[in-house]
Amino acid sequence: MFLRSLAKVALLALAGLLPATLPAQAQDRLRIEITEGVIEPLPFALPGFVAETPQAVQLANEISRVIAADLAGTGLFREIPASSHIARVTSFDAPVSFPDWKAINAQALITGAVSVDASGRANVKFRLYDVFAGGELGEGLQLGGSASAARRLAHKVADQVYSRITGEGGYFDSRVVFVAEEGPKNDRRKRLAIMDYDGANLQYLTDSASIVFAPRFSPTGDRVLYTSYATGMPEIYMLQVGAPRPQKLTDTPDTMSFAPRFGPDGARIVYSETRGGNTDIFVKALGGQAVQLTNTPSIETAPSFSPDGSQIVFESDRSGVQQLYVMPAGGGEARRISFGEGRYGTPVWSPRGDLIAFTKQNAGRFHIGVMRTDGSEERLLTASFLDEGPTWSPNGRVIMFTRQSAGATGQPALYSVDITGRNLRHIPTPGAASDPAWSPLLP
Amino acid sequence: MAHRAISALVLIGALSLAACTDPDRYGGGAGGGMGGGAGSAQNPNSPAYFQTAIGDRVLFPVDQSTLTPAAEATLDGQAQWMNVNTSYAATIEGHADEQGTREYNIALGARRANAVQEYLISRGVAGTRLDTVSYGKERPIEICSEEACYAQNRRAVTVLRAAAGS
Known part of the structure; x- marks a missing residue:
């Protein structure tokens, strides 16, 4: 897959990092501040991308739909339906009739074209316009890749549009690993699955012979840590996405190991180990020796590194109930950061470093919430019978989590919510699903 | 009758x-x-x-791993049986109800299993015949979302198996 500027036709880095050359004038007009909590979504028009070769008709349609769904799915944007459009875009390079788009109150206009060459490679071009400023927002770009990766090409375009308008990194070209569940509550079968962030392209990574839970991506998204009862005891495994055989990482006799997460370097893991009924936190380099970081008779679990690797947030019931604590990454004195009513668990440090997401249990309800890393400014984003296990979008603006319904037929499902508490959405999965972990943006 | x-x-x-x-x-x-x-x-x-x-099982109050008098009476019987039937060993499985986060419940189930193991040892069962595992909230036996079910799921079950070498 490649990206390049239409203006310069220069090949850009495969990493997908693009120069943010936004005309300052346009930036003043067409912009969304995510932190303010958008109540009125920004209206955009996305006339179907032009198919420049006969084989590209279906692809152009699919790519247009995926981009529009990505943008509308954020709750920050609203698509103006094609039936309202006055102007028709039949050629990518034809001049834009701004009055026609203004008349339907489209603030952003996204135009594009798709071609497929003889070898089956797709090429997607797009431009983003600030309709009221009457000009382009950023440069036109083209992206190339296998036609079978059409959805990824679309996600990359949508990430560009999102970034140019919000000033934040995108999150659409990303994946989610989770636990797919089947069967009744008292005979539940679980297996790991991976899919695009929007539920497309689902694949199973393990069978359901053993209980598995809480998969976690490596910082580069190529490996997954998880806990499995394959030996009869919970132990930590790592698999390469796409490779068949997982590697067992823990094997201490008479202990259980679980709740692993990678460090930001991808070379060490932090996790919980239970011995003699007591659970503490350990860290180990992949292939190295375990180092014990906590040593108390209470339960210490659910550790998560800060993005700079210097600190670890975790939960402990050393005060009598589960609360959140932060300690240096090498162990040592921990400071408590949660002080509200109820219990706090499963803390996860935001990829931006500014917030910690958590599960809160209070008065018979479960919540997903966020707080600053010193515990201040706690905000609860959700409430239900059972919400748990938050995971951050790559840009730290959206949280995905497990919501389980109550009762004998209760099932878990995946939901997302943005950090202002708006835009609660169900993530489609073929069956029951739990324990999502969001990947970084794909390269 | x-x-x-x-x-x-x-x-x-x-x-x-x-x-x-x-x-x-x-x-x-x-x-x-x-x-x-x-x-x-x-x-x-x-x-x-x-x-x-x-x-084969004892039940626990919410978020507790302390043995109740009823649990101790059951475990006295288990210990007596194991002290007679020495060809058996046991795995003690700790469990929690669904009101709790997944990781915490694994740790809580481990505490419960450990409480049973320690009690059986205190009643004369050799520690080498006992091991423990926690399933947290992964293996409920009752499926309603009410206390009647939760009470049955907050349990430690002593599962017999053949002792090594017997």
Whole structure:
């Protein structure tokens, strides 16, 4: 897959990092501040991308739909339906009739074209316009890749549009690993699955012979840590996405190991180990020796590194109930950061470093919430019978989590919510699903 | 007589439950070495007797791993049985109800299993015959979302198996 500027036709880095050359004038007009909590979504028009070769008709349609769904799915944007459009875009390079788009109150206009060459490679071009400023927002770009990766090409375009308008990194070209569940509550079968962030392209990574839970991506998204009862005891495994055989990482006799997460370097893991009924936190380099970081008779679990690797947030019931604590990454004195009513668990440090997401249990309800890393400014984003296990979008603006319904037929499902508490959405999965972990943006 | 009939019914129910939830467990199924039909439960040295007459599980209050007096009475019976039937070892499985986060419940179930293990050791069962595992909230036996079900799920179950070398 490649990206390049239409203006310069220069090949850009495969990493997908693009120069943010936004005309300052346009930036003043067409912009969304995510932190303010958008109540009125920004209206955009996305006339179907032009198919420049006969084989590209279906692809152009699919790519247009995926981009529009990505943008509308954020709750920050609203698509103006094609039936309202006055102007028709039949050629990518034809001049834009701004009055026609203004008349339907489209603030952003996204135009594009798709071609497929003889070898089956797709090429997607797009431009983003600030309709009221009457000009382009950023440069036109083209992206190339296998036609079978059409959805990824679309996600990359949508990430560009999102970034140019919000000033934040995108999150659409990303994946989610989770636990797919089947069967009744008292005979539940679980297996790991991976899919695009929007539920497309689902694949199973393990069978359901053993209980598995809480998969976690490596910082580069190529490996997954998880806990499995394959030996009869919970132990930590790592698999390469796409490779068949997982590697067992823990094997201490008479202990259980679980709740692993990678460090930001991808070379060490932090996790919980239970011995003699007591659970503490350990860290180990992949292939190295375990180092014990906590040593108390209470339960210490659910550790998560800060993005700079210097600190670890975790939960402990050393005060009598589960609360959140932060300690240096090498162990040592921990400071408590949660002080509200109820219990706090499963803390996860935001990829931006500014917030910690958590599960809160209070008065018979479960919540997903966020707080600053010193515990201040706690905000609860959700409430239900059972919400748990938050995971951050790559840009730290959206949280995905497990919501389980109550009762004998209760099932878990995946939901997302943005950090202002708006835009609660169900993530489609073929069956029951739990324990999502969001990947970084794909390269 | 009426009381006896009810006990027998409960016993059959418990055995069939064990048979269908743990088909692969050592001798757990009907026709296996352990609990092979209700009749063997009359034999005080049978695993079926252990499971049903003594009781293979103890229950815990919410978020607790302290043994209740009723639990201790059950475990006294388990210890006595194991001290006689030395060809058996046991895995103690700790469990939690669904009101809790997944990781915490694994740790809580481990505390419960450990409390049972320590109690059995204090009553003379060799520690080498006992090991523990926690399933947290992964393996409920009752599925409603009410206290009646939660109370049954907050449990530690002593699952017999053949001792090494026997």
